[in-house]
Amino acid sequence: MEAAISLLKTRADASLAELIEFAGIPSISAQSAHAPDMARAADWLRARLERAGLQNVSLWPTAGHPAVYGEWLGAPGAPTALVYGHYDVQPPEPLERWSTPPFTPTLVGERLYGRGVSDDKGPLLLTVQAVDALLSATGTLPLNLKFLFEGEEEVGSAHLPGLVAARAGELRADFVISADGGMWSADFPSLTVSGRGLVALEFSVHGPARDLHSGRHGGALHNPLHAAAALVASLHDGRGRVAIPGFYDGVQELSPDERAGLAGLPFSDAAYLEQTGAPGVYGEAGYSTLERQWHRPTVEVNGLWGGYSGEGSKTVLPAEAHVKLTCRLVPGQHPDTIAARLAEHLQNQTPPGVRLELRPGDHAAGPYSLPAGHPLRRAAGQVLRELYGTPPVEVGMGGSIPILETFGGVLGLDTVLFSFAVGDENIHAPDEFFRIGRLYEGQEAWTRLWWALGNGQTDG
Amino acid sequence: MEAAISLLKTRADASLAELIEFAGIPSISAQSAHAPDMARAADWLRARLERAGLQNVSLWPTAGHPAVYGEWLGAPGAPTALVYGHYDVQPPEPLERWSTPPFTPTLVGERLYGRGVSDDKGPLLLTVQAVDALLSATGTLPLNLKFLFEGEEEVGSAHLPGLVAARAGELRADFVISADGGMWSADFPSLTVSGRGLVALEFSVHGPARDLHSGRHGGALHNPLHAAAALVASLHDGRGRVAIPGFYDGVQELSPDERAGLAGLPFSDAAYLEQTGAPGVYGEAGYSTLERQWHRPTVEVNGLWGGYSGEGSKTVLPAEAHVKLTCRLVPGQHPDTIAARLAEHLQNQTPPGVRLELRPGDHAAGPYSLPAGHPLRRAAGQVLRELYGTPPVEVGMGGSIPILETFGGVLGLDTVLFSFAVGDENIHAPDEFFRIGRLYEGQEAWTRLWWALGNGQTDG
Structure with missing residues (x-):
């Protein structure tokens, strides 16, 4: 050797x-x-x-x-x-x-x-x-x-x-x-x-059949970007907790010993912010940063897009908006169950005037x-x-x-x-x-x- | 002649x-x-x-x-x-x-x-x-x-x-x-x-200094797409009315005669939906489609983007998200005043963990x-x-x-x-x-x- x-x-x-x-x-x-x-x-x-x-x-x-x-x-x-x-x-x-x-x-x-x-x-x-x-x-x-x-x-x-x-x-x-x-x-x-495990899902919000002039039609038809933003906003409450019904079912709380062990690791929020360049830590209230990173489940939007993103302005009411998201899972959660609860939540939250199209993502792991x-x-x-x-x-x-x-x-x-x-x-x-x-x-x-x-x- | x-x-x-x-x-x-x-x-x-x-x-x-x-x-x-x-x-x-x-x-x-x-x-x-x-x-x-x-x-x-x-x-x-x-x-x-008049504004939401892995960092840092979606969602209430404080100040209500005149025009929601291909009309509650199109002010998102939008999946927590929007104005509203109220609202609604960057748009008209x-x-x-x-x-x-x-x-x-x-x-x-x-x-x-x-x- x-x-x-x-x-x-x-x-x-x-x-x-x-x-x-x-x-x-x-x-x-x-x-x-x-x-x-x-x-x-x-x-x-x-x-x-x-x-x-x-x-x-x-x-x-x-x-x-x-x-x-x-x-x-x-x-x-x-x-x-x-x-x-x-x-x-x-x-x-x-x-x-x-x-x-x-x-x-x-x-x-x-x-x-x-x-x-x-x-x-x-x-x-x-x-x-x-x-x-x-x-x-x-x-x-x-x-x-x-x-x-x-x-x-x-x-x-x-x-x-x-x-x-x-x-x-x-x-x-x-x-x-x-x-x-x-x-x-x-x-x-x-x-x-x-x-953590993983499950992915994509969705699109469809409004008018084609892009419309936002002056002529704005206020009369729902804007798919407004609806997509409302759907994304509905995924969390105001304290960073996932708001999908049943999302936390079966998730074990960390024991006091586990929490003490994590707290004793050489980690500081200040150094983490220095490393990532983020303005502050943020997440589910009541948990430390390492607890949230390693042991709490999440829903993350990985991509969101629609309308005009080029140079200058374009006064468009877009025909559609698109979202890619992934959930991170912890013991007690199954990818299929979480995907189903997420889909049901999105369907229940879709406002009138638009049509929701759900697509299963290509990732899943326990x-x-x-x-x-x-x-x-x-x-x-x-x-x-x-x-x-x-x-x-x-x-x-x-x-x-x-x-x-x-x-x-x-x-x-x-x-x-x-x-x-x-x-x-x-x-x-x-x-x-x-x-x-x-x-x-x-x-x-x-x-x-x-x-x-x-x-x-x-x-x- | x-x-x-x-x-x-x-x-x-x-x-x-x-x-x-x-x-x-x-x-x-x-x-x-x-x-x-x-x-x-x-x-x-x-x-x-x-x-x-x-x-x-x-x-x-x-x-x-x-x-x-x-x-x-x-x-x-x-x-x-x-x-x-x-x-x-x-x-x-x-x-x-x-x-x-x-x-x-x-x-x-x-x-x-x-x-x-x-x-x-x-x-x-x-x-x-x-x-x-x-x-x-x-x-x-x-x-x-x-x-x-x-x-x-x-x-x-x-x-x-x-x-x-x-x-x-x-x-x-x-x-x-x-x-x-x-x-x-x-x-x-x-x-x-x-x-209607017009005023435009763009904003960006900045999180970490660079795109991060959403598995490793998700739940610990705020995702700029979540924050941008929450900001966009905060622009309207659940009944389609603009929720920016002071937005409707000075706006005149239509008279009963004006409303009757509009109602008498050869217009139907059904034909309008046929023409635009939208699944339904939607907008400020209490007004007809033509009233909303011609005589009520609006806030419209013309573009919203961030993260990955390509083929397949990319488990990214993006560094930033971007939004372009325009307001349509009616008599009683001034572009500068509305732009200021919109900016103030966005600043007040920005959650912790991200930084808001506002940019005046290149459009304004009374x-x-x-x-x-x-x-x-x-x-x-x-x-x-x-x-x-x-x-x-x-x-x-x-x-x-x-x-x-x-x-x-x-x-x-x-x-x-x-x-x-x-x-x-x-x-x-x-x-x-x-x-x-x-x-x-x-x-x-x-x-x-x-x-x-x-x-x-x-x-x-």
């Missing part, structure tokens, strides 16, 4: 160059114009897995973008880990707010800027570089590995559950280690032990948690403590990784999130970046984690 | 060909990329005025787009009419909703489709064709004429008041006849005797009315009665023509709106069209109106 870690150090420049090449491919799964780039990224990754010395490397087709698979099964009797990551990235828009071109990864000091470098190409690639080094340096691995990298995480992993079910035999394993996830802070190690005392949680914690010299803080995650539910529900496997991205790296936003030091730390950590899991060293 | 009307009939095809050429120039005043097209349209119009036999034809520069001026002053002792129109047009977006290219005017049956054909290039051009025919056929005119065609009507005529003030001597006249306006229905003649018994109202009514065989219905106008206030306030002149556009011609919207028969009816009507005004035949 130490020979592999030494080899990784000699390969540091090559590792970075590889990430720059990989992140230069605009593999945007949401935009059909980028389908050729998706294919190119999948093929790049397939070739890289082969070069690492993995076997049965192949593209696994789906009705959408393919997954990339590779394995090494030369450790009979040792456990088998399924490694997960995704090679697709978020759309880069708004382009004008990037300081460097999103698909020309650019190193500025210790940070590599580019779309997808943090979510998830850097954290994914370092696992391949780690297995390559282990096989090059030692000719063997301490455990069996199966790599599954999907191309639809950023559009909700719609085809992954079906793929995993169809390939359940080939994917048989003892547990899952995910390269997707992310640490909470750049200042100390953390381990994510819970994540909430997740890795129980205290779980062997994966202990092993990962031990590796991080040795690497950073301090035990990791155990944190929740506001975001959702739908695969946690897939691997749990379809394969019956627990997943540990072992990503070396950090939560401040502007993922899903302009100027996404990845700390290059984390590329090397991640390579070493994954090598040590495999070693620990392969040798049964899972006591913390 | 009859010789001129005969000549116009022989020139019918040429008149239409000219309009197709003129409307083919994308003179979009709101979009700076179209500045060369604005210059081309102004020059086209200048050349057309010269060919009509007018004198002192010239472009009058402004800090924005130039006005086009021409005159004929060979009737000493006769009154002088100032003819107004505008050669700029609205932006054509959304382009995908046009059935024919907006700047390739296309004749389908009796309708010419294209941006600006109804507002205002057709109604403007026919006045030039009429004076051309009068001068060609008779060598003289029954009154003195000054033509002033501006290029900024669709962006609020910001430089017109200054231009009119600076050129007040050259523009001295007895009254104004506007080619901009529009008839109420294609089925019978109408004369517009009042119009409300207008032409008094009963006014000689212009009588003369125009008589011409329409003779042309169509039925007296015109006197109607209000929901829209605003800022020049009415300019000519009244700066030059002290009354204006009669004498446009041959019709209110259902999709102005400011996709598939704008102009009824070609109205081109010829308008040429004849303007010829007869000038004759009547020049010969003092203003009794109805």
